[in-house]
Amino acid sequence: MRPVTLWPRADRQTATVPMIAAPAKVAVFLIALTAIFGVAYLTGTQSSALLAAPPVSAHDQHLSTFGGLSATADGYTIRLPESSGGPGNDQFVELQITGPDGRPVPDYTETDGAPMHVIAVRQDLTGYQHVYPEQGDGASWWAVLNLTPGPWRLISEFRPAALGQAVALGADLTISGDYRARPLPEVSERDRVDGYVATLSQPLTTSSSSPTVVTLSTKGRPVTDLTRAHGSLGHGVLIRPTDLGYWHLHADPVDETYRGPDISFTGGAPEPGTYRMFTEFTRGETSHVAEFTVVVTS
DSSP states (O other): OOOOOOOTTTTTTOOOOOOOOOOOOHHHHOOOOOOTSSSSSOOOOOOOGGGGOOOOGGGGGGSOOOOOSSSEEEEEEEEEOEEEEEEEEEEEEEEEEETTTSSSSBBOOTTTTSSSSEEEEESSSOOOEOOOOOEETTTTEEEEEEOOSSEEEEEEEEBBTTTTTTTEEEEEEEEEOOOOOOOOOOOOSEEEEEEEEEEOOOOOOOOOOSEEEEEEETTTTTTOOOOTTTTBSOOEEEEETTTTTTEEOOOOOOOOOOOEEEEEEEOOSSSSEEEEEEEEEETTTTTEEEEEEEEEEO
């Protein structure tokens, strides 16, 4: 089983050289827990008859606009003690989160089953990873990442209990080596990943009430045995290519017996534009990421 929530697809990038070393006691602690936190948060379905609760609204997504564009928001700050390093797989990366008083945040409210989400994406929108870091001493959080050469953005989303709403902070990480930016893939409603076909069967819009639906199949048959992870079947993230702005798509709640093939997200994009859309799903004990380049016009 993979030691973090989601890894980049093998055909999109590889990395093998160790990079950022964590303190020994933190490393041992995290290694012991990686098997527990190695599955993606996932959600979804299209059929309204299967919904166990009303769809998640744009208001319920907490963020009111694109996040991850600044290291400080609402008085909360992210800092990387090491903002550069070498490439490698399974790297411990430390993030420090402080509150308006400059001290560690005393209490977090869980969002989608975790107190903190970290999205790592390379500037050319390859190497997408969504992981759930472990809290260390003081303000420190530790994420395990696969890192290839080039500029990266690490986006931390969390909900301080004292604030009552989500905060998404961004910090830049530079990985040494030969970086050659890849062009943004062409607009497409279909992606093939690990033997699965993911189809954007209902497109992304800016409507807060219109669902976006991803339908999964394999070998010509619909996937109806998705694994529910942390209470849901799918997870969605939008990244804006121009500035790596981050938007979280929450999947609609579904009946416990529903296991695919549709993953439905309600809430839409904050505004028209071109986006890279990442849809995470799990089958068995293996996580996958379907990727789409989408253009939202209304």
